[in-house]
Amino acid sequence: MIYGYARVSTREQKLDRQIDSLNKYVKTENIFCDKVSGKSTDRINYQKLKEIAVAGDEIYIHALDRLSRSKRDIATEFNYFKEKGVILRIMNMPTTMIKLDGQEWVIEMINNIILEVLSSVAEQERLTMLERQREGIESARKRGVKFGRPDVKDKVDEVIKMVNNGSKVTEACQKIGIGKRTYYNYVRG
Template identity: 50%
Template sequence: MESRKFGYARVSSNGQNLDRQIFELKKYVPGDFIVTDKASGKDLNRPGYQSLKGALGLRYGDILYVKSLDRLSRNKKQINEELRWFKENGIRLIVLDLPTTMIEVPEGQDWIIDMVNNILIEVLSSIAEEERRTIKRRQREGIEAAKLKGKHLGRPAVKYPDQWQSCYMKWKQGEITAKEAMTQMQLKRTSFYKLVKEYEP
C-alpha cells in the first residue's frame, strides 16, 4: 500500500497566522491533507491533532510532515511520547526544520537516521520546553509588575452611578421596574445585576 502524506500546522492563538507553515507544507503534502489547529502547545488536547491520531487519520506506512518539532508540543515529555507513538504505529515523522528526518537511506540502515534524530530531538525538545517555561515566567512577571504599578488587569471594574442609592431603593420598594432603573442610570442589564450582587449583603 502506497504511503499517504499528511501535514500538521499549529499556532497558539486565533490572532496568529498559519499561512507560512501551510506554504512550506504544501511543497510536500496536498493542501487537502494538511490539518491545522489554533491552540496552545502546552498539551495535545487539540481537535485537529487528535483527528490525525484517530481511526480516520494516520495509519501504518503514512508520513506526517510538520514545520518544526514544537508544532507538536512544547513539552519535552509529550514530544517523546508522540515520537514513540509514531514509531510503534509505523508512521514516519518528517520535520522540515530538521533535515536529517528527510534523508533516505538504504533498506536496513534506518538505525543511522534514528540515532542522529534521537540526539537532535532530545536537544530541540529541551529547547522547546525551556522556551515555554520562559514565556510563562515572563507573563507572570508582567502581571506582577502591573499589579505593583496599580494597574487593573482583566475587565475594568463597573462603578456605581451617582444616583445608585435612590434608584436602587425605588426599585427594591417596587416604585420602579428594573428596566426603568437601568434606563435612569444608563446601565446595561449585566452591569446592573452585577452591581446589585456586589451591593447586597
C-alpha cells in the same frame, strides 16, 4: 497518505507561513490545524490526525515546537507515531526529511539525538516565556495595573436605578455600557 499539521498558540496568530511551507509536501486539504497553546497535546485537530493516520502514512510538521512545547510530550508523541508505523517529518529537523532504504537505524539514532536537543530547547522557550509573563504581570501590578474583570457594581447600580424609574433593562444596560447578562448575573447574585 501524506498529512500536515500546523499550530499557532492564539486565535489572533496566522497559520499562513506554516501552511505555505507544508504545501511543498502536502495538499492543503490534508493539513490539520489548531489555534491553541502547545503546552498540551490535547488539541481537537491534532487528535483527529492521530486517529486517522495509519502505518506507512507521513505527517509533515513545520517545526518541532508546533508538535509540543513539552520535552516529555514530544518524546511521547514521537514514540506513539513510531509504534503506529507513521513517519514524522519535522521540517526544521532535516534528518527527518531524509528517505533511506536499509540505513533507517542510522537516521533514527541521529534523530533521537537531535530530538533530545530540540525538545529541550522548545521546553526551555516555554519556561522562559512563562517567566517573562510572570515578571511582566508583577511589574504591572506594582504600577497599579488591575487584572481580571472590571468591577461593574457601580454600573449595575445605575442600571437598577434606571429600571426602578421605568426604563427597560435593555435600554438602561446599553446607555450605561454593560451587557444584560452582566446585569442579571449581578442582580441574581
